[in-house]
Amino acid sequence: MTDYISAYSQAGHLFVPRLFQGFPEIKEALMSNKMQAAFMVAPMAIALRAQGVPVKIVYLGHRYGSAVVVRKDGPVKSVADLRGRIVAIPSRFSDERLIIFKALRDHGMNAKDLRMVEMAPPDVAGALAAGAIDAFSMGEPYPSQAEMGGFGRVLFHAREYWPDYISCVLVVRQDVIDKRPEAVQVLVDGIARSGLWLEEKKRIREHRLHAADFVGRYYFRQDPRLLRWALTKPIDRVMYEPLSPRRKDFELIVRLMRETGVLDRDIAFEEFVDTRFAEGVRTPTPWKYEAGDTKAE
């Protein structure tokens, strides 16, 4: 969402956006240098770095925007009701998995009380509707899709158990950071400005409705009505500021990854995050961009 305007308004001078349908495929493409940068779930980026893959997190994609969804007419009315149920997650290396652990812990339960299955994000709403799963923990717009379809109900949003929750982060290969730091800076600048544009106080609703239209049609290839729902019901369902990577947010993720068995060693913040691009944002103002414009300034 955050890179759309900068990608197209600058005629893609510095980067080419490539659509994927799952995080494992993104991971492989990044490792093989087919992709030089990627938006991926934060724990996956941390795990890659811990395994020695030369990548760094340089910025966030958004904050919040993940939820646990259950069947509207199903038996799950509370977190405690998840006991014995099947819950879909995008990856075992995802914040959507960690948020379930946090919620379970708050209710005196643990991961053994339910069964988590990995599923590609676009498949979860259909699986819930068909009764193949009892719940899913996923980023938008899939919770919105289940709500709009009339078969899903949000059990809880991530922010209820995890203040300042983050999910997708921008990851860049280390060789690109070393050889082409200016290009990485332009990419981060564009995302920062798009985030500010989406959060512009006086026109926040108008901008989000515009974004839902052009991102839905030309970028995500999804029904714009779905993104309108995801971006405005309520207006802070997904937030695009602040997007600078903060130490305490990532230390919490590392701790949760260690506790839940998907990270076998402690890893320092500096080892997997490069903050210089977030700190070096040159134009901290929203894009001047109207829907339909071919250029943003």
Added chain:
Amino acid sequence: MSHSRRAKEVIPLKKIALGVGAWVVLLTTAHFTMNVNWDVLLNDRLPEAKRKLNVAYIPVT
């Protein structure tokens, strides 16, 4: 008389070949326009220093 009219109605082989050829060109052009991402294809052939960064994303906020 009917024999000569029938002879006129036969479409020459050359015309058929031209028609098929035009159809193939039309379909090929449409395919290359709609289904090939030229940005990506050309970018991957540039020298590394000049190449645009390929940025992967998935349709999640």
